Amino acid sequence: KKNRVIATPTVRRIARELNIDLTLVKPSGKNGRVMEEDVRRLKEQQGQMAQQDH
């Protein structure tokens, strides 16, 4: 539990559903708190990267 990313339970659940590893998300909240938008942004970027790969 040492490097537990700070995020609300809702954001954690959304990250799980989107298959996003919270430790890879760039946090925009206070104290490095990961917000829902941060998770969705990374998902979008990953999607775009996947498209570019094709």
Add this chain to the structure above:
Amino acid sequence: MGDNLHSTDTIVIGAGPGGYVAAIRAAQLGQKVTIVEKENLGGVCLNVGCIPSKALITAGHHYHQAQNLDVFGLSVPKVEVDFSKVQAFKESVVNKLTAGVGMLLKGNKVEIVKGTATFVDANTVKINSVEGEKNIHFKHAIIATGSRPFELPTMKFSNRIIDSTGALNLKGIPKSLLVVGGGVIGVELVGAYANFGVNVTILEGQSDILIGIDNKATSIVKRNLKKKGVDIYTKAFVEGAKETDNGVEVTCEINGEKRIFEADYLLVSVGRKPNTDKIGLTEAGVEIDEKGLIKTDNQCRTSIPHIYAIGDIISGPQLAHKASYEGKVAAEAIAGEKAIVDYTCIPAVVFSEPEIAVVGHSEESAKKAGIDTKVSKFPFAANGRAIALNQIEGFVQLVTRADNDMVIGGQIIGPNASDMIAEITLAIETGLTAEDLALTIHAHPTLGEIVMETAELALGNPIHIVK
């Protein structure tokens, strides 16, 4: 019943707060669910644990309270207690709740099977009941068989040497009660009986009662108990106990001296043992650890991927709300959801007088974890609501990170601590700071203002305490 084929999607073994919650959630998520219970719906918690203990505590509280109303200008000549009616109150509370569980299970279309379940193999459970024996085949299983009181070879349970269940079910108010073990369950029962005027003595082997809880908090509970005549011996090593003609006699070593205690009853409350020994885990292929706890991953999955285990039989604190939380995770995992056991903190409450509630890091655990912390403590005695309630013993303590004021722990001892801990738990779980607590408006006059004031203290500018 015979041998007729019986199969189900998900079988849940044990209908305690772990099992029945898991069964309901699994059914809500579309599973065909069967729950097997060998005794009563609701498990230890509703029948012989959390709930009946709190009902006795409520009654004992009122008995003691009614005799101490002078400060409010009220005089009560004499309060009579009819303990059979106290027990009837307790029973009515238990019955209301267990009946409720039955309705909830039925309302969610969970099949209820009465009997004792044992694994035959990884996909079959054998049910033994008064009606005979039958097998149930399942795709998924959730084991939630809970735990039972630990029995010491030197103090075998008998008529006078009782476990928590025995202590909850006494027919009358004893004159005297010896209690071996000053953990949460012991201390709660001691408090209830002390309020009923019983002469209670606690014999605790460790250096203090309620080990693990902030000792500024436990010392307030000890003071309260002592005021009610409770004797507390720590580092007391019980050598043996035997029944006498009309009571029990305990031999004990305290400070190198041999001492003998006598009382009407001896409650032995020294921990609980997981019910993992007679349920066919070997047949199912489910692995346990050296303590008898079932090994699980972060979805409560055992070594057999379609079998899950939750509650008192897996690692972690033996608490009903932990069991229920895990029950939901396991049910959701079975339904294919991505739920995992993913909490930052679990609150724990001692229903003593005053109540204790703790969550997250204590001062010590934070230190051990190498976190640089600030510890801030604000007394109930400086809070208007507490004074108007004439309940001023206790404090709220916050543990915050020194670098960024994040709330990582809370300890409350005082009136309604069990209600107040929810706010601090939410703050920890969602990553809030002391400033978030301080700038959230708290109604006046309420006990919740103490949480706000403690947060202001953590930030350096408290209003209602001089630095």
Add this chain to the structure above:
Amino acid sequence: MGDNLHSTDTIVIGAGPGGYVAAIRAAQLGQKVTIVEKENLGGVCLNVGCIPSKALITAGHHYHQAQNLDVFGLSVPKVEVDFSKVQAFKESVVNKLTAGVGMLLKGNKVEIVKGTATFVDANTVKINSVEGEKNIHFKHAIIATGSRPFELPTMKFSNRIIDSTGALNLKGIPKSLLVVGGGVIGVELVGAYANFGVNVTILEGQSDILIGIDNKATSIVKRNLKKKGVDIYTKAFVEGAKETDNGVEVTCEINGEKRIFEADYLLVSVGRKPNTDKIGLTEAGVEIDEKGLIKTDNQCRTSIPHIYAIGDIISGPQLAHKASYEGKVAAEAIAGEKAIVDYTCIPAVVFSEPEIAVVGHSEESAKKAGIDTKVSKFPFAANGRAIALNQIEGFVQLVTRADNDMVIGGQIIGPNASDMIAEITLAIETGLTAEDLALTIHAHPTLGEIVMETAELALGNPIHIVK
């Protein structure tokens, strides 16, 4: 004292929960602070408001409770009440707190001046006291003069026609009490006296008591009051009141019929008037609106930039915690900080039986604001702790946004609602969702579990209620 020169950085006028908190915070931030109070430290709130009312409510609660312990197997032959001792308890509570305020002010080096302050100009205040008259020059001022009971021309206050202060200070328990006005203050006092066995009648002009609060909640309070013999008349238009030989007589129109009520006392509780009329606001150049409230910006700054106003004399609900919050903002603004009045919600509590606590949007206010909401309601009757306490009346209600489950409002009626509202307030203030509440582990068995269950209901999969 004469004319000797007296000057200060920040003068605070009025030492209620607005003023004294502002004074302390300003001093903590390095200001030289003088506070002027014409009556008692602590203001209305500590002396004749929040605090003494709660002390009476506590005593009344215990009196009633002690007579209703049969369900717990306890029988109490007779409870005697000595009302002078009840009043002594109330006084001791008030004295503890007001003495505390004095110590806090001194501990923070705030100068305390006894007397009545009036503005002479925008930088000078005149103090009138028994010691004479003097002027104080200031750089900044915070006006916190609070409010007083509204007097109706048809019901002038007298020996038998009393305001809330009179009702708090009765020397004995009256046989009967008429109450005009079923707002929060009226209902709280009615509850206290009903518990003491007084024959109470409420005459409310509007269509319901506690207007503005969810009527599912108020109907529970009404049921409780009626059980205790309280008569409640709504749409009752009082035409006049007059003292009789040993009581008071009220003429009233209800449903087009003229009715006469008689009682020992008449409490008139129809709102409070801001104390902005006799403090020299014109001389200072401070503007008020048509209701007599001082106009302020988001830092509580009045039309004169170095003069601030807080609490009951500016717009918003007349609540002590609002006054204190504004006091901190004003003090911080004076010290050059960027604080502003910036809250999403303010909780409000009615200390009725059971308690009501509300925060944020109600179902109706959300509708009016055009927000698409979901309203979820979970009863105390389905909670183990409530059942074990034998306090099962009431519910927790959450108002969440339909689009994203954000918590935007909460209504609680039930035991300890005043403690439980803090968690919901924090959730609203910090922008949390129902899922955050649902996935935060709540201790079992606690009332806080109801908040969690209500949140699960909002998400669609409640465990302890059948959908």
